[in-house]
Amino acid sequence: MESITVYDIAREANVSVATVSRVLNDTAPVRTSTRQKIMAIIEKHKFQPNALARSLVNKKTGMIGVLFPDSSNMFFPEVFGGAERAAQKLGYTLFLCNTFSDFSRESEYLTLLRERQVEGLIFMGGRINSRHCPDALVQEVLDIQKKIPVVLINGSLPGHPCHRVKTNEYLGTELIMQHLIDHGHRHIGFLGGSGETTTTFEKLQAFRRMMHANRFPVRKDWVRLGDFSIDCGYELMSQTLEHRNPPTAVMCINDYVAIGAMKAAISRGLRIPEEMAIAGFDDTQLSSAMNPELTTVSQHSEQLGRQAMAILHKLIQKEKVKKLTVLVPKLIVRQST
């Protein structure tokens, strides 16, 4: 953008930049003749009162950075939507950074956001869900946290206190498992997710605990990890069905894996749920659009975003906020189980 800057105006008016800032921001009295001279130059050049210049003086930008792992999984846009609506009401602008959960991408954005002097940071995905996050990457977040408030959604930096909002995914898994067990299933599989992520680890722990508590066998061939995509769900269910004794039900790491798994089961002629019960996780808008409709667990995605933004706002206002906010998940029973 080639519009003039406060520096140009200061030069032309033969005053200091600070004086121009005072006029622009009305932060301190300026002699009327000086003010008029500056206003005339501003008018002449159609100078756009500049948020950048203002933020240098006010030390406020109204900008919030949002690190966001994956826009191809509707769960994250749904969380973001909640944060957006809250931000708008509170007068903030969200600066959305798509990291694809890539650690070096995250580092780049963290540097950029720091340079752009955002007032706060909402962090989702990537390193805060990593089971083996290198210390240097944890330190980057802690360094930022010393300067501006940070809120983590569904993640943590183990050993370091952070402000966090999360849904109880352990409980969510228990709800699904109990539902499957109540429907007479004892041969239950677990599909999708990555062993490197805390989310997968947490769900898998709850899965195993429920199986053991009911004295059901956990077969290695019934627990298949991979990633979080539809393709992965298709692939893992296909592999599972090649097994001589496939399970009668599977819980999937999320709705996307469940959608892929349904597709694989149907393409092999299985009836859902009669011959294979399938459950997802997240209750994205897709789950009710599928045929059959998908049983899943709501994480209250919109509320996660809304709460994170509300907490961040309080922290920016220097209010005291408890470190951890936990939402209670909700089982949504549909046709697939």
Added chain:
Amino acid sequence: MESITVYDIAREANVSVATVSRVLNDTAPVRTSTRQKIMAIIEKHKFQPNALARSLVNKKTGMIGVLFPDSSNMFFPEVFGGAERAAQKLGYTLFLCNTFSDFSRESEYLTLLRERQVEGLIFMGGRINSRHCPDALVQEVLDIQKKIPVVLINGSLPGHPCHRVKTNEYLGTELIMQHLIDHGHRHIGFLGGSGETTTTFEKLQAFRRMMHANRFPVRKDWVRLGDFSIDCGYELMSQTLEHRNPPTAVMCINDYVAIGAMKAAISRGLRIPEEMAIAGFDDTQLSSAMNPELTTVSQHSEQLGRQAMAILHKLIQKEKVKKLTVLVPKLIVRQST
């Protein structure tokens, strides 16, 4: 953020802000002793070289604003993903603004982006797809365009030359219609979209032209508009099926409406495609995940974003670029037709 600013450093070093800027940006020689004094202060306060301050001096921010209508329709995140990847290679940061296609939201963001001195703007949805966009709203975009390059994706400001990237949606509609006609359909319906949007209008025109060219009847009850959602598709197909003579095939405004329409047809016991052929539009990742898989048209969403970013970059570099870039859509035949 309460870190110190260039103003504080200038005061402490007893030099002008311009001198601090020269040191920070290495734009002009500064006496060694002065430089050392400034560097010592920077070091002492752990001053973060400040993108805001730099941008005031360089008049460059590296920031691009992206106006984005609806993150709940995967088509838009897919376009954005393409723009993101191109932006990263070119060294830009995208500032994503979710407008929900709300005109006043767009205006707010346009003002904000202008204030934040983005170097360029990518515009999708909302007013650039409106058939009756008030002059004042058009003027807002034209005003910005005088200052920074703007690229519109799949939209226009009628009567005003703009840089645009679009997929030929008229041709896309013809491709789907020809495919349905080739499969023997002559009773074809059109579901979804809003009469206020240019996209809907363009597709509807192509639909009518194909029907008339083949001397097929266009029944009022077979053409039902609404919006772009799954729920709308469900509702419109349900209404259509209450008609005594329903069509044998429908083309839907997008994949989401098609998914809803499939659900409604299946829930009434119709077999797809034998008793009802259904086609979508956009080839979002969902279309191949459905059961049956959805026939659709690819708009090359990723490429739309990539091209828009490439054109914007050229414009920022003051290179000459032709006003209109048109991508050729591709019919993707799957199981639903």
